[in-house]
Amino acid sequence: MIIISSSETTRRRALGRFCGAAALLAGLVATGVAAPAGTATAAAPDPTGPRAATSQTRTENGRLPVKAIEKILQADGHVSKSGVLEVDIDRTDIHVIGGNPPVRFKDGFQIQHELFFQSLGHGKAILNGDLALRPQEIQPVIDSFIAHGLTFQAQHQHLYDLRPMVWFLHFRAIGNPLRLAGAARAAIAKTSTPLPQHSPPHPTTPLPVRKLERILGGDATVGENGIVTVTVQRTDRIRLGGVVVDPDLGVSTSIQFQPLRKGRAAVVPDFSMTAKETQPVITVMRRHRWEVGCLYNQETDEHPQLYFSHMYRVGDPVTLARQIREGLDRTAAKRA
Numbered sequence: 001m002i003i004i005s006s007s008e009t010t011r012r013r014a015l016g017r018f019c020g021a022a023a024l025l026a027g028l029v030a031t032g033v034a035a036p037a038g039t040a041t042a043a044a045p046d047p048t049g050p051r052a053a054t055s056q057t058r059t060e061n062g063r064l065p066v067k068a069i070e071k072i073l074q075a076d077g078h079v080s081k082s083g084v085l086e087v088d089i090d091r092t093d094i095h096v097i098g099g100n101p102p103v104r105f106k107d108g109f110q111i112q113h114e115l116f117f118q119s120l121g122h123g124k125a126i127l128n129g130d131l132a133l134r135p136q137e138i139q140p141v142i143d144s145f146i147a148h149g150l151t152f153q154a155q156h157q158h159l160y161d162l163r164p165m166v167w168f169l170h171f172r173a174i175g176n177p178l179r180l181a182g183a184a185r186a187a188i189a190k191t192s193t194p195l196p197q198h199s200p201p202h203p204t205t206p207l208p209v210r211k212l213e214r215i216l217g218g219d220a221t222v223g224e225n226g227i228v229t230v231t232v233q234r235t236d237r238i239r240l241g242g243v244v245v246d247p248d249l250g251v252s253t254s255i256q257f258q259p260l261r262k263g264r265a266a267v268v269p270d271f272s273m274t275a276k277e278t279q280p281v282i283t284v285m286r287r288h289r290w291e292v293g294c295l296y297n298q299e300t301d302e303h304p305q306l307y308f309s310h311m312y313r314v315g316d317p318v319t320l321a322r323q324i325r326e327g328l329d330r331t332a333a334k335r336a
Contacts, residue, residue, distance in 0.1 A: 072181040074196035084248035089113040098162040103266045106225040109258045116250045125177035130170040140190040148183035158310040159293040170298040215321040217336030228257040236332045239303045265317040280330035288323040
């Protein structure tokens with residue numbers, strides 16, 4: 001007869017929990033499929049090495065497991081100054097022409113999945129995102145949202161004259177960041193999105209990046225094909241699903257510039273507005289002859305409720321940036 005002390009029993013139980021969590025993480029990383037809703041997803045070591053696990057699988061003190069999330073999603077991300085991780089995944093398999101005058105949208109311009117992760121501490125994060133879809137992909141993706149515990153928030157077009165037309169489905173969730181990444185990856189697997197994807201190591205652009213930043217009052221990044229994205233944060237307090245979210249969690253105004261010949265650019269601002277801000281912004285932009293795209297909500301259970309509208313124009317990027325700033329001045333956006 002073998003007698004096991006209470007301390008030994010505790011040690012063995014802890015070891016069992018550790019091994020179970022490690023196996024779950026390994027499965028997420030290997031397959032990209034999320035654990036079923038309600039499955040425990042306690043932080044476990046990254047399979048790539050025990051030393052990396054300490055900083056990469058916890059959200060304590062505002063840290064996100066960036067490398068592990070990127071590995072599950074098979075795409076590179078960008079961490080904002082406030083610590084929000086954004087992962088953009090291009091629909092390089094969809095070749096779109098749109099706008100007036102019409103422009104061929106290059107990879108990295110508008111037609112992409114966008115995923116935002118914000119640490120909530122204590123092993124939890126909030127995910128807010130949207131997927132760019134062909135019509136035949138919509139219902140399978142909705143089913144995947146439901147199967148993996150993601151909250152389906154919105155379905156709409158962004159611009160009305162794309163050829164072929166692309167639809168955008170917005171979703172959110174709160175939980176273990178690796179499980180959230182696995183759930184998002186499972187939804188993306190219902191599409192024909194080419195993976196893996198990697199950001200260009202040293203992207204360049206002919207556009208005046210710093211001048212655009214100064215005019216707009218936001219932070220700029222340069223991506224593939226010289227495309228510049230400027231995000232201008234909202235300054236009010238936004239709650240999403242009962243959680244106060246960072247302005248970088250996809251709830252602020254984002255502006256994209258695609259370089260064209262002769263110093264011009266195709267420009268699409270995606271304005272973030274409250275109900276009271278919507279009419280003043282649209283009035284200003286139509287005065288400058290911007291094409292106004294769809295007006296919609298993209299989040300549910302959001303306070304205050306935000307409305308979004310993509311707009312389109314081709315011209316001198318600096319002039320267009322100044323016009324966009326006029327629109328931003330009608331909102332609670334950060335001042336230039």
